[in-house]
Amino acid sequence: MTWRAGIVAFVLGVIGGLGGVWAGFALAGNEPVPNGSLHQFVHHDLELSAAQEDRIEVLEADFARRRMVIEADMAQARQAMGIALLDRGQITSEVEAQAHAFHDAMGQLQIETLNHIVAMRDVLTPEQREQFDARLTQALDDAH
Numbered sequence: 001m002t003w004r005a006g007i008v009a010f011v012l013g014v015i016g017g018l019g020g021v022w023a024g025f026a027l028a029g030n031e032p033v034p035n036g037s038l039h040q041f042v043h044h045d046l047e048l049s050a051a052q053e054d055r056i057e058v059l060e061a062d063f064a065r066r067r068m069v070i071e072a073d074m075a076q077a078r079q080a081m082g083i084a085l086l087d088r089g090q091i092t093s094e095v096e097a098q099a100h101a102f103h104d105a106m107g108q109l110q111i112e113t114l115n116h117i118v119a120m121r122d123v124l125t126p127e128q129r130e131q132f133d134a135r136l137t138q139a140l141d142d143a144h
Contacts, residue, residue, distance in 0.1 A: 055123045063116040070109045077101035
């Protein structure tokens with residue numbers, strides 16, 4: 001029985017770790033970010049006007065609120081999946097349902113992230129947008 005708990009803990013740890021890594025790369029929101037991030041590029045390299053900074057700060061605050069809700073949904077589904085897996089000791093329809101709930105929330109988070117990127121892009125001038133698009137393309141290419 002101990003080995004089962006170890007396997008379950010390992011699987012849940014891997015799932016949680018991958019989710020955390022994905023969220024970290026995808027969601028460079030209001031937290032400190034490394035050099036070269038899209039967040040840093042927007043705020044430090046595009047030379048935004050004060051009005052643009054204000055609009056983007058509002059967008060980022062709104063996105064951060066939505067992100068927290070979705071991340072809470074992901075955590076709840078991950079926990080329910082682990083409980084169901086430990087309770088039955090095998091993959092059941094409940095485990096599968098919670099795995100789907102977790103992945104649905106991850107997908108929603110990705111859509112919200114893309115919507116946030118598009119909303120920020122709409123604030124930019126045509127010249128800034130061209131630079132932003134080039135940096136976004138680079139970020140997406142570097143991600144794989």
